[in-house]
Amino acid sequence: xxxxxxxxxxxxxxxxxxxxxxxxxxxxxxxxxxxxxxxxxxxxxxxxxxxxxxxxxxxxxxxxxxxxxxxxxxxxxxxxxxxxxxxxxxxxxxxxxxxxxxxxxxxxxxxxxxxxxxxxxxxxxxxxxxxxxxxxxxxxxxxxxxxxxxxxxxxxxxxxxxxxxxxxxxxxxxxxxxxxxxxxxxxxxxxxxxxxxxxxxxxxxxxxxxxxxxxxxxxxxxxxxxxxxxxxxxxxxxxxxxxxxxxxxxxxxxxxxxxxxxxxxxxxxxxxxxxxxxxxxxxxxxxxxxxxxxxxxxxxxxxxxxxxxxxxxxxxxxxxxxxxxxxxxxxxxxxxxxxxxxxxxxxxxxxxxxxxxxxxxxxxxxxxxxxxxxxxxxxxxxxxxxxxxxxxxxxxxxxxxxxxxxxxxxxxxxxxxxxxxxxxxxxxxxxxxxxxxxxxxxxxxxxxxxxxxxxxxxxxxxxxxxxxxxxxxxxxxxxxxxxxxxxxxxxxxxxxxxxxxxxxxxxxxxxxxxxxxxxxxxxxxxxxxxxxxxxxx
Numbered sequence: 024x025x026x027x028x029x030x031x032x033x034x035x036x037x038x039x040x041x042x043x044x045x046x047x048x049x050x051x052x053x054x055x056x057x058x059x060x061x062x063x064x065x066x067x068x069x070x071x072x073x074x075x076x077x078x079x080x081x082x083x084x085x086x087x088x089x090x091x092x093x094x095x096x097x098x099x100x101x102x103x104x105x106x107x108x109x110x111x112x113x114x115x116x117x118x119x120x121x122x123x124x125x126x127x128x129x130x131x132x133x134x135x136x137x138x139x140x141x142x143x144x145x146x147x148x149x150x151x152x153x154x155x156x157x158x159x160x161x162x163x164x165x166x167x168x169x170x171x172x173x174x175x176x177x178x179x180x181x182x183x184x185x186x187x188x189x190x191x192x193x194x195x196x197x198x199x200x201x202x203x204x205x206x207x208x209x210x211x212x213x214x215x216x217x218x219x220x221x222x223x224x225x226x227x228x229x230x231x232x233x234x235x236x237x238x239x240x241x242x243x244x245x246x247x248x249x250x251x252x253x254x255x256x257x258x259x260x261x262x263x264x265x266x267x268x269x270x271x272x273x274x275x276x277x278x279x280x281x282x283x284x285x286x287x288x289x290x291x292x293x294x295x296x297x298x299x300x301x302x303x304x305x306x307x308x309x310x311x312x313x314x315x316x317x318x319x320x321x322x323x324x325x326x327x328x329x330x331x332x333x334x335x336x337x338x339x340x341x342x343x344x345x346x347x348x349x350x351x352x353x354x355x356x357x358x359x360x361x362x363x364x365x366x367x368x369x370x371x372x373x374x375x376x377x378x379x380x381x382x383x384x385x386x387x388x389x390x391x392x393x394x395x396x397x398x399x400x401x402x403x404x405x406x407x408x409x410x411x412x413x414x415x416x417x418x419x420x421x422x423x424x425x426x427x428x429x430x431x432x433x434x435x436x437x438x439x440x441x442x443x444x445x446x447x448x449x450x451x452x453x454x455x456x457x458x459x460x461x462x463x464x465x466x467x468x469x470x471x472x473x474x475x476x477x478x479x480x481x482x483x484x485x486x487x488x489x490x491x492x493x494x495x496x497x498x499x500x501x502x503x504x505x506x507x508x509x510x511x512x513x514x515x516x517x518x519x520x521x522x523x524x525x526x527x528x529x530x531x532x533x534x535x536x537x538x539x540x541x542x543x544x545x546x547x548x549x550x551x552x553x554x555x556x557x558x559x560x
Contacts, residue, residue: 030376030440037384037392039440043406044240044379046233048268053206053231055125058267062086065270068244071118074288075276078115082270085119088193092116092123095195099175101129101153103204106214108152108169109133109254110143110161111179113275116189117254120156120179121263125212128204132214132226132413133254135537136161143168145223149414150214159183180277206231209408215355216255218536226413229257229358234405235264237359237378238351242269246322248296249273249288251280251303252539257355258298258328271296280539282310286318293320298351300539301331302476308338309475309498318343325363327351328540330444330462332469333371340367350374352444356428357405362442373441380406383442384427385435393435400448401434402427450543452481452489457520461543464491464512464521471511473501478533480547482525482556492525494546496532505529528553 029042048057062070066083073079080088096107107124109131111117124131132150134143136158147155147169155174157165159181166176175187182188206212212231216224229235239261242248248271252259266273274292278284280303288294299307304326307313318324324339324347331350340348346367352374353360361383364375377383382404385393393399404427411419422429433451434444446460453459464479476496481489495508505527512523534545551557 032395032436032440034394037394038382039377039384039436039442040382041377041379044237047240048233050233051205053125053128053203053210054212054233054235054264054268055122055128055203055231056205058122058125058264059086059203061268061270065244068270069272070266070270071115071273071275072292073113073115073275073277074292075278076115080115085122087197088116088119089122089126090197090201091193091195092119093126094198094201095192096123096127096129096154097198098195099154101127103128103206103210105129106150106152107131108147108150108155108157108174110136110138110155110157110165112136112158112253112277113251113259114158114179114277115275116179116193117156118263118266118273118275120189121213121254121260122267125267126201126203128206128210128231130211130214130228131254133260134216135253135255137537140164140168142223144171146216146226147172147174149226156189159186162186208232209410211410211413213260214413215257215260217355218540218542225415225418227355228410228413229260229355230408230410232358232407234357234359234380234407235261236268237380237405238363239265239269242271242296244270246271246295247274247293247320249275249285249292249294250298251276251285252298252300253537255537256539257353257358261359262298280306282306283312286310286312286316289321290317295320295322296325297321297323298325298327300541301326301329301335302533302535302541303539304331304339305335305476308335308342311499313342316342321347323347323349325349325351327353327360327374330465332466334469336367336371352442354403354428354430356409356422357403358409359405361403361405364441366441370437370439370441373437373443375442376440377442382406383436386429395438396435398433398435398445401430401432401442401444403430404428450480452491454481454488454490454520454524457518459491459518459521461491464493464523467512467515467521468493468495468508470515471503471508473498473503474508475499476533476541478541478543478546480543480550482547482551487524490524491522492527492547492550493523494528494530494533494550496530503529525556526554
């Protein structure tokens with residue numbers, strides 16, 4: 024991900040843009056067609072290694088499995104108007120299911136296995152999948168949630184007696200002369216879930232658009248990719264697509280993220296490409312095994328989806344011994360990484376310049392465009408059409424206007440065209456007459472010896488407004504107290520008002536969304552419950 028396009032600033036229109044990258048593949052080919060042809064080209068290279076199941080698939084094995092699953096779908100008369108549901112962990116055959124969907128031009132709709140039955144029912148009532156691939160662990164939950172739908176359920180592991188197993192599907196004879204379907208770039212490739220921190224997750228359409236490959240073009244057949252996220256999250260979709268397109272080796276595990284296991288996986292498999300959330304990076308560097316772990320194989324250590332403290336970034340860079348740590352910025356709605364910062368020393372905490380073909384603008388509350396170093400809402404134009412949220416045109420219109428995605432993030436662009444994302448717009452807080460951001464406290468507290476992770480938020484009160492509070496995870500074997508944290512903030516904050524007026528809570532771990540991102544709303548709710556605080560409006 025070291026490619027950095029030239030950035031141009033139009034001082035009249037106040038828009039930053041980057042040059043479009045020359046395509047390595049025919050413009051008329053769909054993502055499925057590219058993956059198909061590349062798997063045919065490299066049949067004997069290793070496509071996938073399952074660390075947890077101890078399975079190895081060559082590209083010809085994965086291709087043949089995907090063709091059989093795609094044929095099974097065609098035998099069910101599934102067409103491009105249909106949807107395939109997925110609620111599964113990273114097991115051996117989940118990539119083949121995804122590729123089968125790409126080959127058939129059928130959008131997959133992936134949900135997290137931890138979702139409650141009522142959430143699954145609501146989301147699938149929207150997309151109405153004809154077939155759902157799920158783990159046997161969730162079979163009864165999925166069957167109950169889809170009872171009102173005409174749906175076939177296939178299990179990927181731990182198969183119940185009355186379920187169709189993936190092994191049965193893989194016995195389907197491949198269609199003679201099988202060819203993938205051609206698609207327009209506006210056709211839906213996948214439907215993934217938003218973080219769902221403010222209610223039921225939205226169904227985000229990712230189109231069959233070449234921009235999904237943006238910033239991945241430096242990958243080669245020698246690269247080994249690893250990401251712990253499941254297919255309901257954009258990072259897993261990126262990994263599955265880029266692995267198929269660029270013929271890399273992909274390492275998977277059905278087990279949830281564990282820092283010690285991740286370090287072992289990286290070392291044993293000589294992983295060169297990693298994509299993690301900031302919480303996962305923090306867990307890695309605070310793991311007892313971190314100091315002795317070998318990370319010399321890594322060429323790209325990417326993190327995104329939130330802020331990562333400078334202490335964590337510096338410790339990781341010091342360990343790697345070279346500048347392979349990249350702060351990435353992307354939205355599930357864009358379907359690709361909007362920016363990647365490969366200039367840490369010159370621009371720490373920037374998310375980088377616009378990715379190839381992207382445009383950026385910063386607007387104020389009135390919608391007027393702002394120039395360099397002026398803070399406002401970050402808006403993104405990726406140069407292609409976004410279909411929106413599936414079955415939710417109202418929500419689509421709220422953030423997608425005249426081909427510009429309104430991110431809801433506050434930020435600014437400096438004189439060199441580097442974007443800095445400051446905070447979510449809705450997270451801006453006000454104590455008495457003073458405005459502040461949660462990340463200011465998080466950055467301060469993260470520098471305190473003994474702190475592993477922190478999540479800050481405001482507790483609203485009639486008299487003062489948003490009184491700051493924080494949940495804090497201690498480093499292993501450290502005994503800092505809540506008062507220690509409060510005193511540290513009071514002694515080290517740069518302003519008189521920036522204090523933990525609502526207090527601190529020591530926790531074993533932060534509350535997170537199913538994709539591993541820190542869930543500020545959930546941490547705030549837990550804090551209120553633990554402290555017995557009731558919000559009076």
